[in-house]
Amino acid sequence: MTKVVVKNNDVESALKKFKTKVARSGVPSEIKKRKHYEKPGVKKRNEKKEMIKNSRKHRKGE
Secondary structure: OOOOOOOOOOHHHHHHHHHHHHHHHOHHHHHHHHOOOOOHHHHHHHHHHHHHHHHHHHHHOO
């Protein structure tokens, strides 16, 4: 469980720190993934598409 201590009644900065900690832990992306079931074949196909897309991005910068 993620915890953040509020110092000097500064809730704004504590909330900001909490949001960054939660984002780094990967909770939002995990929730997004689990929202809908994806068959293994479809999952593999989508991962392959992502890999191709990312490799094209990296090659374009060279």
